[in-house]
Amino acid sequence: MNENIVTALDIGTSKVFGISALVKDTGIEVIATDIQNLSEDVIKKGRVIDIEETTNTIFSVLKNLQTKIGENIDWVSIGIGGGHLKGENYTKSISIEPSGREINDNDIQILRREIKNTLTAEKGPDKKILYTVSRQYKIDNLNITKKEPVGMHGNTLEMSVHAITVDRNPLQDIENCIKNAGAQTEWIYPHSWAAAEAVVTEEEKKVGCLLLDIGKGTTDICFFTDGVIAATDSIKIGGGLIDSDLSLILHTPLTYAEEIKKTYGYACYPTLLKEDKNNILSQQVEILSTSGKLSKNVTIGQISNIIYDRLNELFSKIKPIIMNTGEANIVGTNIVITGGSAKIKDITALSEEIFGLPSRIGIPKNLPGLETTYHQPEFSTGIGLVMLASQQVRKQKKIFPFQRVKKFFERFF
Numbered sequence: 001m002n003e004n005i006v007t008a009l010d011i012g013t014s015k016v017f018g019i020s021a022l023v024k025d026t027g028i029e030v031i032a033t034d035i036q037n038l039s040e041d042v043i044k045k046g047r048v049i050d051i052e053e054t055t056n057t058i059f060s061v062l063k064n065l066q067t068k069i070g071e072n073i074d075w076v077s078i079g080i081g082g083g084h085l086k087g088e089n090y091t092k093s094i095s096i097e098p099s100g101r102e103i104n105d106n107d108i109q110i111l112r113r114e115i116k117n118t119l120t121a122e123k124g125p126d127k128k129i130l131y132t133v134s135r136q137y138k139i140d141n142l143n144i145t146k147k148e149p150v151g152m153h154g155n156t157l158e159m160s161v162h163a164i165t166v167d168r169n170p171l172q173d174i175e176n177c178i179k180n181a182g183a184q185t186e187w188i189y190p191h192s193w194a195a196a197e198a199v200v201t202e203e204e205k206k207v208g209c210l211l212l213d214i215g216k217g218t219t220d221i222c223f224f225t226d227g228v229i230a231a232t233d234s235i236k237i238g239g240g241l242i243d244s245d246l247s248l249i250l251h252t253p254l255t256y257a258e259e260i261k262k263t264y265g266y267a268c269y270p271t272l273l274k275e276d277k278n279n280i281l282s283q284q285v286e287i288l289s290t291s292g293k294l295s296k297n298v299t300i301g302q303i304s305n306i307i308y309d310r311l312n313e314l315f316s317k318i319k320p321i322i323m324n325t326g327e328a329n330i331v332g333t334n335i336v337i338t339g340g341s342a343k344i345k346d347i348t349a350l351s352e353e354i355f356g357l358p359s360r361i362g363i364p365k366n367l368p369g370l371e372t373t374y375h376q377p378e379f380s381t382g383i384g385l386v387m388l389a390s391q392q393v394r395k396q397k398k399i400f401p402f403q404r405v406k407k408f409f410e411r412f413f
C-alpha cells in the first residue's frame with residue numbers, strides 16, 4: 001500500500017465515480033478514475049436499496065482503479081447526503097476558573113466535548129455526530145474571534161459550532177457495501193462540502209456562498225458566510241423527479257423523459273415568457289408515447305413548464321434554509337449550482353429570479369492529471385472528496401507520519 005495515494009468514491013443515485021490521487025507536498029495529482037452507472041432502484045435518495053448491486057458496482061470501480069494504479073486500495077473516502085444528514089449550529093459556554101485566567105487548549109477541548117455529549121444525548125442512538133466545526137469563539141460575551149483563543153484571558157468562554165448529524169443506518173449500509181467490496185471507509189464528508197471544495201473559491205466563502213449540488217436523487221446544500229460554514233442540508237429532490245414528472249405528464253417512457261429534459265428543457269419558463277421568447281417556447285417537438293411510438297407533439301414551453309415547477313419547489317424549499325441561519329446579511333452571497341442537474345438550460349436564470357442573488361454553474365477545479373472529460377458539474381463531489389481526503393493525509397503525515405501504514409497493519413494482523 002502506497003500511503004501517499006488517496007481514493008474517493010462518490011456513490012450517487014446515477015453512478016459510482018471513483019478517483020485516486022497521489023498526495024504530494026505541493027498538491028495532488030489524479031492517477032486514476034473510473035465510473036460505473038447504476039440502474040434505477042440501486043441507490044434511492046442517498047440510501048442503498050440494493051446492497052448486492054451497490055457492492056458489485058463499488059467492487060468493479062475499485063478493481064479498475066487498482067489495475068490503473070498498480071496498487072491495492074484498502075481505504076476509501078466517501079460522501080454522505082440524501083436527507084440522512086443535517087447541519088445545525090450550537091453554542092455553549094463555560095466559566096473559566098479561576099476567573100480571568102489564561103485560556104488554554106484544555107478549555108477548548110472541554111467545551112468541544114461538552115457540545116458533543118449534549119448533542120449525542122439529544123439526538124439519540126440512531127444518529128451519529130460526524131463533525132463539530134468551530135465557527136467562532138466569544139470571550140466574556142464581547143471579544144469575538146474565529147481562531148482558537150488560546151493565550152487570551154477571560155471569565156467565560158463561548159464556542160459556536162456547526163454540527164453535522166447523520167442517520168446511522170444508511171451510513172452503516174454504505175460502509176458495509178465498501179467492506180464487502182474489499183475496502184474500509186477512511187473519511188466521510190457531507191456531499192455538499194466535497195462539491196464546495198471542488199467548485200467554490202475561498203473569496204466566495206468569505207463574501208457568502210450558497211452551494212447547491214443538484215444530482216439525480218438529491219440536492220445537497222451548504223452555505224458559507226464570513227469564510228465559515230453556516231448551514232448544511234440535503235433535500236430529497238433531484239433531476240430524477242423531473243424525469244418522472246415529464247414521464248407522467250407527457251405520457252412518455254422514463255428513460256426517454258430524461259433525454260427530453262436534457263435536449264429540450266429550460267429551467268426558467270416564466271423568464272422566457274417575460275422576455276417574449278415565444279419562438280423557443282412554442283417550438284414543437286415529437287416525442288415517444290408510452291407505447292413506444294414516435295407520435296406525440298409537445299412544445300418546448302410544455303416541457304420547460306414541468307421542469308420549472310419542480311425546480312421552483314426545490315428552490316423554494318432551500319430559501320428558508322439560508323434565511324433561518326440568522327445570518328442577516330446575504331446581500332453579497334453568490335449561488336453556485338453544481339451536480340449533473342446544473343446542466344439544465346438556464347438554471348442560473350431561474351436561481352437568480354427566485355433567490356435574487358447572482359448565480360453561476362460550478363465546474364470542478366482543474367487538478368493535475370485529471371482528464372478534461374471530468375471538467376463537468378456531475379464530477380464535483382468525487383473530485384472534492386479526493387481533495388478533502390488528501391488534505392487529511394497531509395495533515396496526519398505532519399502529526400503521525402506512519403498513521404496510514406499503521407491502519408493498514410491493524411487491519412491484517
Ligand SMILES: Nc1ncnc2c1ncn2[C@@H]1O[C@H](COP(=O)(O)OP(=O)(O)OP(=O)(O)O)[C@@H](O)[C@H]1O
Binds near residue numbers: 014345
Ligand atoms: N445535459 C443535462 N441536462 C439536464 N440534466 C442533466 C444533464 N446531464 C445530466 N443531467 C442530470 O443530472 C443527474 C445526474 O447528476 P449527478 O451525476 O450529479 O447525480 P448523482 O450524483 O448520481 O445523484 P445524487 O447526488 O442525487 O445521489 C440526472 O438526473 C441527469 O438527468
Ligand SMILES: [Mg+2]
Binds near residue numbers: 013
Ligand atoms: Mg451526487
